[in-house]
Amino acid sequence: MTIVVGYVPTPEGEAALTQAIAEARKSNTTLLVINSSKGDSLVDNRYALEPEIQSIEDRLAIQGIDHVIKQPVRGHDAAAEVLDAAEEHNADLIVIGLRRRTPVGKLIMGSTSQRILLEADCPVLAVKAG
Amino acid sequence: MDVWSSLMDGFATALTPMNLLYAVIGVLLGTAVGVLPGLGPAMTVALLLPVTQVLEPTSAFIMFAGIYYGGMYGGSTTSILLNTPGESSSVITAIEGNKMAKAGRAAQALATAAIGSFVAGTIGTALLAMFAPIVVQFAVSLGSPSYFAIMVLALLAVTAVLGSSRLRGFSALGLGLAIGLVGAGSGQARLTFGIPLLTDGIDIVVVAVAIFALGEALWVAAHLRRTPLHAIPVGQPWMGKSDWKRSWKPWLRGTAFGFPFGALPAGGAEIPTFLSYVTEKRLSKHPEEFGHGAIEGVAGPEAANNASAAGTLTPMLALGLPTNATAAVMLAAFTGYGIQPGPQLFASQGPLVWALIASLFIGNFLLLIINLPLAPLWAKLLQLPRPYLYAGILFFATLGAYSVNLQAFDLVLLLVFGALGFMMRRFGLPVLPLILGVILGPRLEDQLRKALKLSGGDPLGPNGLFGEPIAVVVYIIVAIILVWPLLFKLYRRARPAAVSMPATSMPATRSGASEPQEAGGAVSHGSHRADGNPGGDGGDGDG
Numbered sequence: 001m002t003i004v005v006g007y008v009p010t011p012e013g014e015a016a017l018t019q020a021i022a023e024a025r026k027s028n029t030t031l032l033v034i035n036s037s038k039g040d041s042l043v044d045n046r047y048a049l050e051p052e053i054q055s056i057e058d059r060l061a062i063q064g065i066d067h068v069i070k071q072p073v074r075g076h077d078a079a080a081e082v083l084d085a086a087e088e089h090n091a092d093l094i095v096i097g098l099r100r101r102t103p104v105g106k107l108i109m110g111s112t113s114q115r116i117l118l119e120a121d122c123p124v125l126a127v128k129a130g
Numbered sequence: 131m132d133v134w135s136s137l138m139d140g141f142a143t144a145l146t147p148m149n150l151l152y153a154v155i156g157v158l159l160g161t162a163v164g165v166l167p168g169l170g171p172a173m174t175v176a177l178l179l180p181v182t183q184v185l186e187p188t189s190a191f192i193m194f195a196g197i198y199y200g201g202m203y204g205g206s207t208t209s210i211l212l213n214t215p216g217e218s219s220s221v222i223t224a225i226e227g228n229k230m231a232k233a234g235r236a237a238q239a240l241a242t243a244a245i246g247s248f249v250a251g252t253i254g255t256a257l258l259a260m261f262a263p264i265v266v267q268f269a270v271s272l273g274s275p276s277y278f279a280i281m282v283l284a285l286l287a288v289t290a291v292l293g294s295s296r297l298r299g300f301s302a303l304g305l306g307l308a309i310g311l312v313g314a315g316s317g318q319a320r321l322t323f324g325i326p327l328l329t330d331g332i333d334i335v336v337v338a339v340a341i342f343a344l345g346e347a348l349w350v351a352a353h354l355r356r357t358p359l360h361a362i363p364v365g366q367p368w369m370g371k372s373d374w375k376r377s378w379k380p381w382l383r384g385t386a387f388g389f390p391f392g393a394l395p396a397g398g399a400e401i402p403t404f405l406s407y408v409t410e411k412r413l414s415k416h417p418e419e420f421g422h423g424a425i426e427g428v429a430g431p432e433a434a435n436n437a438s439a440a441g442t443l444t445p446m447l448a449l450g451l452p453t454n455a456t457a458a459v460m461l462a463a464f465t466g467y468g469i470q471p472g473p474q475l476f477a478s479q480g481p482l483v484w485a486l487i488a489s490l491f492i493g494n495f496l497l498l499i500i501n502l503p504l505a506p507l508w509a510k511l512l513q514l515p516r517p518y519l520y521a522g523i524l525f526f527a528t529l530g531a532y533s534v535n536l537q538a539f540d541l542v543l544l545l546v547f548g549a550l551g552f553m554m555r556r557f558g559l560p561v562l563p564l565i566l567g568v569i570l571g572p573r574l575e576d577q578l579r580k581a582l583k584l585s586g587g588d589p590l591g592p593n594g595l596f597g598e599p600i601a602v603v604v605y606i607i608v609a610i611i612l613v614w615p616l617l618f619k620l621y622r623r624a625r626p627a628a629v630s631m632p633a634t635s636m637p638a639t640r641s642g643a644s645e646p647q648e649a650g651g652a653v654s655h656g657s658h659r660a661d662g663n664p665g666g667d668g669g670d671g672d673g
Contacts, residue, residue, distance in 0.1 A: 037358045042167065043212065043512035044358030073357055 001029040002089040005096070006082040006116070007056070008035065008046040011129035012097030017056065019127045020095040024065050031060065031067040032089055036081040039073040046078075047071070079115035086122060094124045137259055140484030144492055149192050152185075153489050156193035157496045160200020164207070165508045166519070167214050168350050171201030172455035176338040177523070179463055180530040187467045188482050192489040194463065198456050199251060199493045202399075202439050203501055206243040206432050207508050210236060211361045219399030219435040222407045226420065226427030231362040233423045240505050241367035242377045242425055243432040244498060249378075250385040250433035251494040254440025257389050258447075259487050262476070265448035269473035274581035275595050277472075279604035281574045283611075284395035284451045289563045290611055302559045305550070306567020309337060315572060316579075327539045334462040336531045337568050340544045341561050342455070343527040345551015347520040352552070361509045367502050377429040380410050384433030391434075392441020395453045399438040406430035440490070447475060447483055450573070458565045465569075 005020035007013045017033070024031040033056060037047035048056075053069060060067040072081050086094050098113050106114065117124050143149060163169040174197050182190035205220035210227035223243065230239040272280075289299035312321045313331025322328040369377070384406040391402040410426040411417060420427055445451040450471030452458035464471045469479055476483055501508070531544040554561055578595075585593040596602055 038515070039356055039358055040515045040517055041513050042214065042359060042516070043361045043509075045360060045513070047358045047360075049360055 001027075002032050002086075002091045003027075003029055003093045003095060004032045004034060004082060004086045004089065004091045006035075006078060006094070006112075007033050007048065008078075008097070009048045009052055010046070010097070010099075012099045012127075014097075015127045015129045016095050016097035019125065021060070021063060021065060023093060023095065023125070024067075025063065029066070029092070030089075031065050032085055032091070033060075033067065033069040034072070034078075034082050034085050035069070036072045036074075036076070036078050038075055038077055040075065047073075077112065079112045079119070082116055083119055086120060091122050094120050094122060096124065096126050098126045098128050133259060133263055136480060136484045137488060139481065140486070140488035141491075143188060143481060143485035144192060144489040149189055149485070149489070150492070152189045152193040153196045153493050154496060154500075156196020157200045157493050157500060158196075159193075160197035161204040161207075161497070161501060161508060162200075162511060163197070164201035164204020165511050166204075166514075167208055168346060169519075169523075170342075170455070171197050172459050173342040173346060173523075174201070175456055175459045175463070176335070176342045177526050177530055179335045179338065179459070179466060180533045182463065183466060183534075187469065187479075188485050190463065190467075191460070191482065191486045192493075194460050195486055195489050196493040196496070198460070199436070199439060199490065200497060201456070202251075202436050203244065203247055203497050204508065205435075206247070206428075207240065207505060208512070210239045210243065210428070211364060211509050212359055212512065214359065219403055219438070220432075221400070222403040222431040223428055223435075225407070226424050228362075229421070229423035230425065230428065231364070231423075235423060235425075236362050236364040237367045238369050238373050238425060239423075239428050240364060241369040241502065242373060242429045244367060244501050244505075245369070246377060246381040246384065246429045246433040247436040248494055248498040249381045250388060250437040251440060251497075252491065253382075253385045254389050254392075254437040255487065255490040255494065258440050258444050258490070261393075262444050262448045262487075265444060266473050266476045269449050272473070272600060273598055274577045274584065275593075276598045276600040276604065278574065278577040278581055278595065279601040279608075280449065281451065281570055281577065283604050283608050284445075284453065285563070285566060285570060285574070286608055286611055287395040288453065288566055295558070296615070298557075298559045299563050302554065302561065303563035303567045305554075306564035307571040308567075309547075309564075310568045310571030316575065327537065331572075332543060332568075333534050333540065334568060335466065335534045336540050336543050337547055338459050338462055338565060339527045339531050340547030341551040341554075341565060342459070343523050344544060344548030345555060345561070347523045347527070348548060348552040349555045350516065350520055352556075361512055364506055364509065367505050373425055376416075376425050379413075380406070380426045380430035381433040383409060383413075384430040385437040387430075388434035388437025388439075389441040392438030392453070393444040394441075395445065395451060398454060399435040402434040402438050403431035406434040443490075446471075447486075449473060450475065452566065452569065455562050455565060458562070458569055461569055 003020055003024050005016055007017050020031060035048045035053070037044045048071070053071070057069060070085065076084070082094060082096070085091070094116060096113055096116055101111060113126060117126065144153065159174060160171055163171060163174045175194050178193070182193070202219065205215060206223050206227065209215045209220040209224035210231050213224050213228035215221045215224045227239045227243065230236065285303060289303045290296050308321065309332060312328055314320070314322070314329045315331055319329055387402040387406045387409070388399070392399065407427055407430060410430040411420045414420065414424060414426050416424060442453050442457050445453055446457040446461060450461065452461045461471050469475070528541065528544065531540050532538070534540060551561065554564070581595055582589060585591045585597065589595050591597070596605070
């Protein structure tokens, strides 16, 4: 019994994390936080730094939530990492943050959220930045 | 005044709209490759060698000059914002610059680096314009024996002084000289292995592109994934009054260190930046700030590396002696145009040389006005996925190598030397001695043959290799360079406590990389060459 949340240090990512914490408390399950990078560029601002991870760790510990934080850098994109983790831990919910993308933007850049929504085997909860 | 009027003619050439455009392209390209660790001006110029064969020489060299100076500028941005020096000459800048950025003073650090580079580059270029003709006057009086001796010195100095290991340096030099021997240039087919296509020798463009572009791209591809870093966000660079006050003296002192070291064979940019840093630390009124982001520690070394860039061009233009990788590749470009580098260059190609020098002034100015407002944009460049970048480099490398002679055989050579370049990086062999060996080897042999012809085949006779006083002096210096480590060892054995090596000049920690909690095995923490081993990579580095 696990909830998987895809985290990025942006407002959308924060919203997803907040929602995921609420869900985890409600159902009293383990929360698995995934923050990944492909690792192919020198700078990736979506990869959380140690202090950020530490503050999430503290936040979860204070709330008394059973949690695991993972930061895989394996050359896979974020969607694949979240889906892998969900499958591996037999997740019953995936929480992600959505951001507005134009159709053209989606066409060119692809959409992590879309891939997760379409390919996940469990319910996906998509939240927007507040 | 002769220099003055020649220089003004140079400005007239360099300021024509087309040449100005090439200067802008060069400056932008140079900054971009300077910002990206692993790409350097040497690689860029090598990749552009074939492209520029269709350009006029003047335009091509104006662009190369822009790339050369731009690379120096760009390196500081990465050092300051990321603590990952884009180039070996910006290693020192990273020490204080990144601390300043972490303390919220990134804007001031970038500003003092950019303005300091401008000041040092301008003074350095002025010194180049002043000294190069004097060196030429002296050099034209040199005979073949002296010229041969000076080339031997340049090769030995680059090999023995730079880099951590002499054995590796000499191995690389040997490889380079061997590659330079291939062909029938001497009237006798050497190292052609019976392959008729090798009788014309190996095109220097193919070697340069293979070693710098292909070797580097393969090397990066071999450990492509790494934990990403965060660039420190920055706005518009600017400096307060107190920053100016604390910066201008280090700029001037840095220039004074940088220029002479750049002009010396094997001087390079690392030693003067280090010296400048140490001096500023000693002279500073705020020594306690050093190690925590002292602006002097950015201003001095940055000025020093730009001044040394100008200094490097002095022996390159006046004697035809390149002392770093970029200058070596630029020299290859001269030969590509059929222009004979050496003391005759100022006489035979006066307008070209002076236009080049004038374009250095212009490039410097362009860098200042382009880079101060664009610093945040350059930092964005670091988010580029590197596979795209290196795929592009491989494409241009292949295209370039093929286009030189339109021969498929050159692609085979490209792959062979690319693999060699990869192996050299893998085993820590510096690439600078190799490329110098390839470029200077045939010219060295030429001078030796001339000298021996004059002396009637008697190397030790009155007109032989030791027949000129300059040659004898140079050989003494060569002997000192070779014997020095031995003497140093003896001295240290005699007085073990008295001699302590200066502290390592590299930033000890690379911060910003939070350890991934899982998948540690899958992450290749391939520390980049630029921040791992500045001595061992003449390749992308000190250009």
